[in-house]
Amino acid sequence: MKPSRLVLLTAVALLMSTAPALSATAAPGQGAAAASGAGSTAPQLAIQDPGFENGGTGWTFGPGTGVGTGNRHGGSHFLYLDAGAGKSAEQTIVAPRNGSYDFSAWIGSAGTGGTYTIRRNGETVGTVELPQHAGYARYTISNVRLKTGDRLEIVFGSGSAWVNADDLMISPAASADPEVTSSDPEIAEMFVWARKKANSWVQLPGTTGPVNVDEYQTGGTGTATYEPTYWAGYANRSAYYSRDMTHQLAGAHLLGLDTENETMLRSYAASATAEHKYFPVWSLNFDAKTYLSIDYKSPDNFVREVPAVFELVEKAAQAYLWTGDRTYVDDPVLWDFYRHATDQFIDLHNSAKDNGKVKVAEGTGQGIFAGAASYNEQDGDDLAEAGDTIATEYQAYLAMAVLARGKGDTKLARTYDRRAADLKKYFNDTWSGTGSGADMVRAYTVSGTPVTGWGKENSVFMPMKQIIDPGPRNDAYLDYIEAQELGPQGSPNIESTTYLPDMFFNNNRNDTAWAWMKKIYGERDIQHVNSSQGPNGDYPEVSFTLVSQTVQGLMGIAPDAADRTVTTQSRLPSGMDWLQAADVPIGKDTITVRHDGSTRTTLTNNARGGAYHWEARFPGVHKKIKVNGVPQHVRTKKVNGVTYTYATPTVKAGATVVVQVSG
Numbered sequence: 260m261k262p263s264r265l266v267l268l269t270a271v272a273l274l275m276s277t278a279p280a281l282s283a284t285a286a287p288g289q290g291a292a293a294a295s296g297a298g299s300t301a302p303q304l305a306i307q308d309p310g311f312e313n314g315g316t317g318w319t320f321g322p323g324t325g326v327g328t329g330n331r332h333g334g335s336h337f338l339y340l341d342a343g344a345g346k347s348a349e350q351t352i353v354a355p356r357n358g359s360y361d362f363s364a365w366i367g368s369a370g371t372g373g374t375y376t377i378r379r380n381g382e383t384v385g386t387v388e389l390p391q392h393a394g395y396a397r398y399t400i401s402n403v404r405l406k407t408g409d410r411l412e413i414v415f416g417s418g419s420a421w422v423n424a425d426d427l428m429i430s431p432a433a434s435a436d437p438e439v440t441s442s443d444p445e446i447a448e449m450f451v452w453a454r455k456k457a458n459s460w461v462q463l464p465g466t467t468g469p470v471n472v473d474e475y476q477t478g479g480t481g482t483a484t485y486e487p488t489y490w491a492g493y494a495n496r497s498a499y500y501s502r503d504m505t506h507q508l509a510g511a512h513l514l515g516l517d518t519e520n521e522t523m524l525r526s527y528a529a530s531a532t533a534e535h536k537y538f539p540v541w542s543l544n545f546d547a548k549t550y551l552s553i554d555y556k557s558p559d560n561f562v563r564e565v566p567a568v569f570e571l572v573e574k575a576a577q578a579y580l581w582t583g584d585r586t587y588v589d590d591p592v593l594w595d596f597y598r599h600a601t602d603q604f605i606d607l608h609n610s611a612k613d614n615g616k617v618k619v620a621e622g623t624g625q626g627i628f629a630g631a632a633s634y635n636e637q638d639g640d641d642l643a644e645a646g647d648t649i650a651t652e653y654q655a656y657l658a659m660a661v662l663a664r665g666k667g668d669t670k671l672a673r674t675y676d677r678r679a680a681d682l683k684k685y686f687n688d689t690w691s692g693t694g695s696g697a698d699m700v701r702a703y704t705v706s707g708t709p710v711t712g713w714g715k716e717n718s719v720f721m722p723m724k725q726i727i728d729p730g731p732r733n734d735a736y737l738d739y740i741e742a743q744e745l746g747p748q749g750s751p752n753i754e755s756t757t758y759l760p761d762m763f764f765n766n767n768r769n770d771t772a773w774a775w776m777k778k779i780y781g782e783r784d785i786q787h788v789n790s791s792q793g794p795n796g797d798y799p800e801v802s803f804t805l806v807s808q809t810v811q812g813l814m815g816i817a818p819d820a821a822d823r824t825v826t827t828q829s830r831l832p833s834g835m836d837w838l839q840a841a842d843v844p845i846g847k848d849t850i851t852v853r854h855d856g857s858t859r860t861t862l863t864n865n866a867r868g869g870a871y872h873w874e875a876r877f878p879g880v881h882k883k884i885k886v887n888g889v890p891q892h893v894r895t896k897k898v899n900g901v902t903y904t905y906a907t908p909t910v911k912a913g914a915t916v917v918v919q920v921s922g
Contacts, residue, residue, distance in 0.1 A: 340421065365425050471552040564636075576659075579665055656682065699736055713748055829857045866913070878901060
């Protein structure tokens with residue numbers, strides 16, 4: 260047995276570490292459909308004692324194995340296997356229904372040779388050969404298909420040194436399965452890793468798990484039935500966070516987690532009450548109802564950061580564009596939240612600085628439990644207005660215009676288009692000052708003093724949300740941000756770094772965006788700055804955003820599912836000859852898109868019925884454009900300062916169309 264020394268791991272309690280087996284029914288949800296057997300009344304698949312808190316109930320232990328205390332990952336107990344070959348511990352489960360699942364476990368090993376294996380009816384379906392990694396890291400065996408009555412075995416095997424395991428988790432296998440291929444093998448490898456890792460964070464609906472788990476309450480304060488949700492935030496807390504969730508939403512959609520996205524967005528919308536002055540809470544337990552106690556003390560004492568309010572509106576519109584789901588425009592809880600967030604909320608939080616005819620939401624300058632102006636918590640004290648707040652407010656106005664048009668209210672849509680335009684003009688003419696680079700204003704204190712220099716999130720969000728007018732000033736600020744991020748003042752936590760590819764892609768700096776994607780992926784095995792979190796790659800935002808940055812970033816795919824339209828733009832970096840994303844989910848259909856360089860794009864409509872209207876964009880002015888080899892009239896348009904040559908073919912169900920420019 261491993262000695263009971265701590266390896267600088269804060270005690271954590273993850274899914275079911277102190278909870279009973281999963282409940283007998285699963286909540287409905289698209290993301291869980293592959294595993295839940297929609298409409299089935301059969302018991303849900305469950306692991307007995309997944310956190311070993313009940314002494315290993317349901318597990319079979321061989322010599323040199325057992326349950327110990329000390330080097331646990333969550334709760335107070337863990338599974339140990341002493342050094343030396345031939346030792347094993349296992350559990351057998353009989354599948355109560357058909358389904359496909361991912362099986363994850365936190366494992367540490369002081370040497371090589373250990374194994375984590377899943378068997379089905381005596382045959383191995385997946386094995387992880389454990390590396391030497393004494394700290395806990397998370398390993399997953401994905402897409403294990405089971406039929407009713409199948410015998411599933413979860414087996415841990417010993418190696419040259421001790422092996423510890425803890426906090427096992429079952430996730431429903433992804434219901435969407437896009438595939439990326441390329442002339443560059445690194446992006447294909449990266450996408451496979453990110454897709455698998457992201458889906459391992461999905462909760463199996465109907466799970467009975469702990470609530471209010473944090474680093475101080477490692478056992479939580481009770482249990483609840485989990486709703487369709489996924490991890491978004493620290494792995495040592497039984498909750499999802501608004502900031503993380505909004506950044507993970509697009510990647511979640513690409514894995515088929517639309518029910519999860521809707522559940523989580525609605526839970527935030529429901530929490531944004533008049534009593535909370537229309538602030539949503541910062542984090543919710545996986546039951547999608549209970550506020551995480553470490554972040555919520557009372558209606559006037561809870562963590563809240565202004566940019567999250569507006570990002571929730573922006574991302575609801577993004578979810579609507581990807582899915583076409585009318586819930587996003589018809590559900591009264593969601594709709595009331597959008598209207599409050601972009602009207603009353605701003606009125607209630609707009610007193611420190613006079614902004615003339617426009618309104619800018621503000622923080623208190625008194626810390627996150629009183630309402631912070633910025634995601635940059637280290638820079639949040641004394642700030643009333645920040646670049647990430649005004650930039651997200653701008654995007655929330657644009658999102659409201661999208662949602663209002665989806666609802667059929669064109670008058671309201673025009674109102675929000677005008678508000679967005681007025682706010683952007685004010686930002687560029689007045690709010691951000693006249694400086695460039697380090698001299699651009701990126702915040703104001705509660706006393707009205709402008710703040711320049713490096714502000715991390717309140718700097719990054721301004722060009723990322725495209726509130727800065729395109730041109731030399733925006734270019735200089737992008738240069739400044741990159742210099743800061745590459746220097747000693749760069750973001751120390753990987754979750755902040757994950758915004759950089761988005762920022763550079765949104766500004767057509769494809770080589771730089773790709774370089775940051777590679778950097779993030781390359782640092783996935785480095786220990787996170789929070790010692791209890793595990794490696795960087797085990798921070799959920801990393802994998803989810805690499806999924807979305809591949810499809811939305813490199814591929815430039817932007818849908819409007821309700822209108823059955825899709826826009827594409829190649830953002831391939833230098834040296835990547837071609838890139839294809841197959842089976843990308845849009846609405847109830849999928850498409851396949853391939854870019855050959857920046858001059859040729861192929862789109863296949865995989866739908867069984869119904870055409871898609873495609874806008875194929877190519878940066879620059881080109882002399883010729885062809886659709887399926889037939890010359891077309893050359894048309895150009897300017898979008899956010901960039902001129903594109905484009906064509907708008909209709910792609911019928913089952914058809915493939917090729918658009919190419921030259922000259």
